[in-house]
Amino acid sequence: MKRLVVIAALVGAAPALADEGMWTYNNFPNAKVKEKYGFEPSQQWLEKLRLGAVRLAGGCSASFVSPDGLVMTNHHCARGCIEQLSTAKQDYLANGFYAKSQAEEKQCPAMEVNQLVEITDVTETLNKATQSLTGKQYSDTLKSEMAKVEKACSAGDDKVRCDVVTLYQGGKYNLYKYRRFQDVRLVFAPEHAIAFFGGDPDNFEFPRYDLDVTFVRVYQDKQPAKTPDYFKWSKSGAKENELTFVAGNPGKTSRALTIAELEYTRDVSMPKSLMYLSxxxxxxxxxxxxGPEQKRISSNMLFGVENALKASKGRHEALLDKKFFATKVAAEQELRKKVDANPELKKKYAGAWEEIAKAEVQLGNLRKDLSYIEHGQGISSSLFSIAKTLVRAGEELPKDNGQRLREFNDANQPALKANLFSPAPIYPELEIARLTFSLTKLREELGAKHPFVKKVLGKESPEQVATRVVKGSKLTDVKARQALFDGGKKAVEASKDPMVQLALLADPDARAIRKKYEEDVESIIKKNSELVAKAKFDIYGTSQYPDATFSPRVSFGSVKGYTQNGEKVEPFTQMGGTFEHATGQDPYALPKSWVKSEKVVTASTPMNFVTTNDIIGGNSGSPVVNQNHEVVGLVFDGNIQSLGGEYGFDESVNRTVAVHSDAIIEALQKIYGANRVLEELRPGSTKVPPVKANPAG
Amino acid sequence: MKRLVVIAALVGAAPALADEGMWTYNNFPNAKVKEKYGFEPSQQWLEKLRLGAVRLAGGCSASFVSPDGLVMTNHHCARGCIEQLSTAKQDYLANGFYAKSQAEEKQCPAMEVNQLVEITDVTETLNKATQSLTGKQYSDTLKSEMAKVEKACSAGDDKVRCDVVTLYQGGKYNLYKYRRFQDVRLVFAPEHAIAFFGGDPDNFEFPRYDLDVTFVRVYQDKQPAKTPDYFKWSKSGAKENELTFVAGNPGKTSRALTIAELEYTRDVSMPKSLMYLSxxxxxxxxxxxxGPEQKRISSNMLFGVENALKASKGRHEALLDKKFFATKVAAEQELRKKVDANPELKKKYAGAWEEIAKAEVQLGNLRKDLSYIEHGQGISSSLFSIAKTLVRAGEELPKDNGQRLREFNDANQPALKANLFSPAPIYPELEIARLTFSLTKLREELGAKHPFVKKVLGKESPEQVATRVVKGSKLTDVKARQALFDGGKKAVEASKDPMVQLALLADPDARAIRKKYEEDVESIIKKNSELVAKAKFDIYGTSQYPDATFSPRVSFGSVKGYTQNGEKVEPFTQMGGTFEHATGQDPYALPKSWVKSEKVVTASTPMNFVTTNDIIGGNSGSPVVNQNHEVVGLVFDGNIQSLGGEYGFDESVNRTVAVHSDAIIEALQKIYGANRVLEELRPGSTKVPPVKANPAG
Known part of the structure; x- marks a missing residue:
């Protein structure tokens, strides 16, 4: 892995160079794009982009691709839904899914689509409220002010979602108002074998040959929603050197973190999490x-674990790169020197870095308890999460909106309920295995003598506890959850469900450690990160982009190959290459539909391609559009070098990996005969009857 | 984990302070022991110690405890043997083993005991031979000179083993001549449940309650060997503050490594290995x-993996401790400054650190190929190891002794053959699982496009290859191995055994990467480490101990508690505490024999204890003796703080953990009624009939 040889720029140290940046819609570097690519996006142009691109609340990106609510995203972003709709007999993950009529479109148990309709800067409102506060008071006030602003914005309408987004580590606060869709139905998904061709070995690699696409549709009042701000399909698809825009929701970057925070990540949290995931x-x-059924029910979990593991490894390697880390250290030292050199700035900001460093030490002390007691590494199970939500809902919901744990405030309730009441199947065998695993880790990490461990395990083994609480629980039944939710605290406390009892048993300790963390660590880091961000504004100005926060962003770039280990990597692969790389064995086994269609597919059709757009996890499912807002591709990955993008962008090797728009059309037409989708993407295109698929079968 | 708060001393930087040091028998700090403890071991005293303590060639320590070849070691050191002798029907790991008569003693399939009878300094001989050589020439010459010296020493006698031991990273070379025992039989082993009570959660922890003891016997010419230099049993056992000696074989420490080497370990090799093991x-x-049978056949493997994992975690944390690492950096800088200040020393030594640093960079480039192609992380299976040995034996044995790969030279052949022809059962189901796992990692780490991966997997999946080569192999049969070994290269190359064919396929690549490593990395590090060691001698003198190299060493210390997280940890636990800590659930379930005997065991009998002796992995099974050479305990672990001992010793918290001699007697007598062993340990002790065990059953 050749990585980060040249770091184009460091966020906050200087204006971003080259194609770097995950820009907000209200601070986009129009002039810079014009200078490099000769095209200047107007505010109107950006607005159309913002409305066509949507967010999947579960952690992905997507886009409207028809006026009737058709949404394009990645197969791996819809995997959860596809698996949840599957049964042992009807396995859509293995066989793919295609609704030949609208009536056949199947509702995803827990999918939420958000369209960003308005951005308001609320920095002043919040700053005024928290002025001169510190510690717990600061963060409590901030939290309740945010809740107030959000509630006023959504005004009790479930179809509106309002989030105060913390940008620049608190340097700015923006209120994002979304149109919210919670009725989302599956329209088309290819087989997992081609969506994730090459599997984990090829994940984050390029060249690639994946058809990682899925179409869903948003509904409103049981009818396909009207979505006039959709992207049209490009006739020609992405071309080499073409200017490309990616509109999506990068999840998290850490480019503006202080050295103390990066060191903690590198030396403490990352190694621990890598071992846990491994x-x-x-x-x-x-x-x-x-067995095959166990394989089916655990395959989504395995994908999630492997994907997270491979991404974390890449990030860890980036942090372990001494030269790279030295550039981060140098940037911080330069900033601090500039702060120290100006008496006014020094007075305002100089102490912030030390305060953050101290909070990181405190975090180190709390880490195990926090991870294992509150954050779910110690008691990991879907049923337990449900029980925990029920226990806390009983406690939190009667409180004032601003006083609740953040996930229970009014703005977050629709998502909370969608998860809580999701009819997605829960498999006891997998639940027992996960819970046994996590309880064993709980005992290992906290020690058999830890009071919480003794309380949870008693004289039972982890496996005995897991088996007892899973087998005895009725929470697999949505009605049982609803009854406890409706019954509130009293019903929950009276419940004999062993999973609920376990959650009740664990909750006081979990709340206590969370409180300690929020007061002793989080509030200090928040407050002082805000100061660091303001110092950067004062010194370097505001033409910077904020770290990613899983909120809508735009990046620009172009279709471009790169050099790896001295060899040139071409920017495109072709559909023919897919057949060449097939071995017949998982993860290089093509589905039958492809094997049958080899002869009718045009081998030279572009399959996947790379661009210099600056993206990160969460951008999966983002559309790649040209300057005419036409879809030329679908982001589904970054190359291995892009993983270091968590901490810095290196245009020479960081690449976005996308499915080419032509491959999607070619496959829908010649392999899947999915005319209903085709006609929606390119009206009129199916009038000419397509070549009959499956000539061999 | 409070660790390494005070580092008493750093090897090579200054004479060791306090109880630090894993000393060689020919450079023991007698005067220092006298100064601190009032007792001065004479050379004669040390010789008796050296002859009573033995090494288990597989990676542990042990001691003679009777004149008739009775050897005491840890249960976990004899685990392999115990598991190999077990079957699904007769599970000695679960039920324990006791040979009521000599005839019932069962031969361990592959155990070798070494008694160090003579030490000769051969530094000058080797230095003379390699004088002014560098690179490949240097290491080839060194290797062949070592082989020559070893061969002359053993003179073809299988009962003699001669190893040239590299001490002080090459500052000195000593020839160690051992009496070798290869007929070793199992005499007594308790149940695994009490030997490893507390399991992985309590591993490396204290207080502890483990009876981690096993007795074996060495035979010569099918009769119990005569071992006049044995240790007698102490009447009173270890007492608080008593001076204690541990005579054993610490496996490996890295206290004298350069910063470049430590950084490589911390940032590259250790994280990778932690993830692999996890x-x-x-x-x-x-x-x-x-299922239960699968549990039985894999339990030794799981123990090994968990033990290595927990130990590595502790070591990694030590290296990540910034304060500690800074002391290592400071020590190196001081040494290099002193070298630079003296023109003569500067000329001889100044370049060594930079050469080592460059070799570490090169190691980083080779690491993946080396680990996965040659070192077995990529093709891990007992049958494959056998096949690889057969393939290489056919190639190597016809060569001159000094020209062979080191493991095939004459001195190493008895051990090689013992492993190759061991009748220990090999379980195909576990083999397939291990091989599938490792081949999957091979593909993941080297990439599906790597030529070696393509060669090994072809169009098959890892599981298909693993299943095919394991199921098709006849190498589970010792006779088949013997035939191929006897038939030499021709027979091996003609073999249709798929495992042999896989080994033949892999060997050219494996040899090539090994050669590259030996030439570009190992020889450079060896040569320059020798220079660094000599610089230390020139500047700090010779009253230092060398890093551990799994060769016999002595450490001194005393029975002493310590303070952990502000709480005092008493130096002893009692047998009664064992019963108190039992929950009935693995790993806190006591075996039936113990449950039955609770009332007859004297609860106040000391069970385990800690001492300040400086030990490390490999010391397991070492006797703890008092100044009268009497056994007062049996080392079986170090506390969690001792894991950082790989890099430095901190007397305030580093502790050796041992089984108390009294607990062994009490258990043999009251729980197991193992009178034949008792009588041998303490002649005459069983004349008075012991209290009848098992009053309840």
């Missing part, structure tokens, strides 16, 4: 060998 | 759930 991966991989 | 652990843990 062990979990070993467990789930072997769990899959129990 | 994933393997997850896999094996879940494999155990396939």
């Amino acid at each position: 062990e979990l991966r070993g467990m789930v991989t072997e769990f899959q060998k129990r | 994933e393997l652990r997850g896999m094996v843990t879940e494999f155990q759930k396939r």
Whole structure:
């Protein structure tokens, strides 16, 4: 892995150079794009982009691709839904899914689509409220002010979602108002084998040959929603050197973190999480060998674990790169020197870095308890999460909106309920395995003598506890959850459900450690990060982009190959290459539909391609559009070098990996005969009857 | 984990302070021991110690405890043997083993005991031979000179083993001549449940309650060997503050490594190995759930993986401790400054650190190929190791002794053959699982496009290859191995055994990467480490101990508690505490024999204890003796703080953890009624009939 050889720029140290940046819609570097690419996006142009691109609340991006609510995203972003709709007999993950009529479109148990309709800067309002506060008072006030602003914005309408987004580590606060869709139905998904061709070995690699696409549709009042701000399909698709825009929701970057925070990540949290994920991966991989049904029910989990593991490895390697880390250290030292040199700035900001460093030490002390007691590494199970939500809902919902744990405030309730009451199946066998695993880690990490461990395990083994609470729980039934939710605290406390009882048992400790963390660590980091961000504004100005926060952003770039280990990597692969790379064995086994269609597919059709757009996890499913707002591709990955993008962007090797728009059309037409989707993407295109697929079968 | 708060001393930077040091028998700090403890071991005293303490060639320590070849070691050191002797019907790991008569003693399939009878300094001989050589020439010459010296020493006698031991990273070379025992038989082993009570959660922890003891016997010419230099049993056992000696074989420390080497370990090799072990652990843990027989056959492997993982974690944390690492950096800088200040020393030594640093960069480039192609992370299976040995034996044995790969030279052949022809059972189901796991990692780490990966996998999946080569192999049969070994290269190359064919396929690549490593990395590090060691001698003198190299060493210390997280930890636990800590659930479930005997065991009998002796992995099974050479305990672990001992010793918290001699007697007598062993340990002690065990059953 050749990585980060040249760091084009460091956020906050200087204006971003080259194609770097995950820009907000209200601070886009129009002039810079014009200078480099000769095209200047107007505010109107950006607005259309913002309205066509949407967010999947579960952690992905997507876009409207028809006026009737058709949404394009990645197969791996809709995997959860596809798996939840599957059964042992009807496995849509293995066989793909195509609704031949609108009536056949199947509702995803827990999918939420958000369209950003308005942005308001609320920095002054919040700053005024928290002025001169510190510690717990600061963060409590900030929290309740945010809740107030959000509530006023959504005004009790479930179809509106309002989030105060913390930008620049608190340097700015923007209120994002979304149109919210919670009725989302599956329209078309290819087989997992081609969506994720090459599997984990090829994940984050290029060249690639994946058809990682899925179409869903948003509904309003049981009818396809009207979505006039959709993207049209490009006739020609992406071309080499073409200017490309990616409109999506990058999840998290850490480019503006202080050295103390980066060191904590590199030396403490990252190694621990890499080991946890590795062990979990070993467990789930072997769990899959129990049989085909066990393989089916755990495959979404395994994908999530492997994907997170590979991404974390890349990030960790970036932080371990000494030269790269030295540039981060140098940037911080320069900033601090400039602050120290100006008495006024020094007075305002100089102490911030030290305060953050101290909070990181405190975080180190709390880490194990926080991860294992509150954050779910110690008691990991879908049923337990449900029980925990029920226990806390009983406690939190009667409180004033601003006083609740943040996930229970009014703005977050629709998402909360969608998850809580999702009819997605929960598999006891997998639940027991996960819970046994996590309880074993709980005992290992906190020690058998830890009071919480003793309380949870008693004289039972982790496996005994897991088996007892899963087998005895009725929470697999949505009605049982609804009854406890409606019954509130009293009903929950009276429940004999062993999973609820476990959640009740664990909750006081979990709340206590969370409180300690919020007061002793989080509030200090928040407050002082805000100061660091303001110092950067004062010194370097505001033509910077904020770290990613899973909120809508735009990046610009162009279709371009790169050099890896001295070899040139071409920007495109072709559909023919897909057949060449097939071995017949998972993860290089093509689905039957492809094998049958080899002869009718035009081998030279572009399959996947790379661009210099600056993206990160969360951008999966983003449309790649040209300057005419036409879809030329679909982001589904970054190359291995892009993983270091968490901490810095290197245009020479960081690449976005996308499905080419032509490959989607070619496959829908010649492999899947999915005319209903085709006609929606390119009206009139199916009038000429397509070549009959499956000539061999 | 409070660790390494005070580093008493750094090897090579200054004479060791306090109880630090894993000393060689020919450079023991007698005067220092006298100064601190009032007792001065004479050379004669040390010789008796050296002859009573033995090494288990597989990676542990032990001691003679009777004149008739009775050897005491840890249960976990004899685990492999115990598991190999077990079957699904007769599970000695679960039920323990006791040979009521000599005839019932069962031969361990592959155990070798070494008694160090003579030490000769051969530094000058080797230095003379390699004088002014560098690179490949240097290491080839060194290797062949070592082989020559070893061969002359053993003179073809299988009962003699001669190893040239590299001390002080090459500052000195000593020839160690051992009496070698290869007929070793199992005499007594308790149940695994009490030997490893508390399991992985309590591993490396204290207080502890483990009876981690096993007795074996060495035979010569089918009769119990005569071992006049044995240790007698102490009447009173270890007492608080008593002076204690540990005579054993610490495996490996890295206290004298350069900063470049430590950084490579911390940032590259250690994180990779922690992830590999974590994933393997997850896999094996879940494999155990396939059924009781699968649990039995994989339990030794799981123990090994978990033990290595926990130890590595502790070491990694030590290296990540910034304060500690700064002391290592400071020590190196001081040394280099002193070298630079003296023109003569500067000329001889100044370049060594930079050369090592460059070799580490090169190691980073080779790491993946080396680990996955040659070192077995990529093709991991007992049958494959056998096949690889057969392939290489055919190639190597016809060569001159000095020209062979080191493991095939004459001195190493007895051990090689013992492993190759071991009748220990090999379980195809576990083999397939391990091989599938490792081949999957091979593809993941080197990439699906790597030529070696393509060659090994072809169009098959890792699982298909693993299943095919394991199921098709006849190498589970010792006779088949013997035939191929006897038939030499021709027979091996003609073999249709798929495992042999896989080994033949892999060997050219494996040899090539090994050669590259030896030439571009190992020889450079060896040569320059020798220079660094000599610089230390020139500047700090010779009253230092060398890093551990799994060769016999002595450490001194005393029985002493410590303080952990502000709480005092008493130096002893009692047998009664064992019963108090039992929950009835693995790993806190006591075996039936113990449950039955609770009332007859004297609760106040000391169970485990801690001392300040400086030990490390490999010391397991070492006797703890008092100044009269009497056994007062049996080392079986170090506390969690001792794991950082890989890099430095902190007397305030580093502790050796041992089974108390009294607990062994009490258990043999009251729980196991193992009178034959008792009588041998303390002649005459069983004349008075012991209290009848098992009053309840």
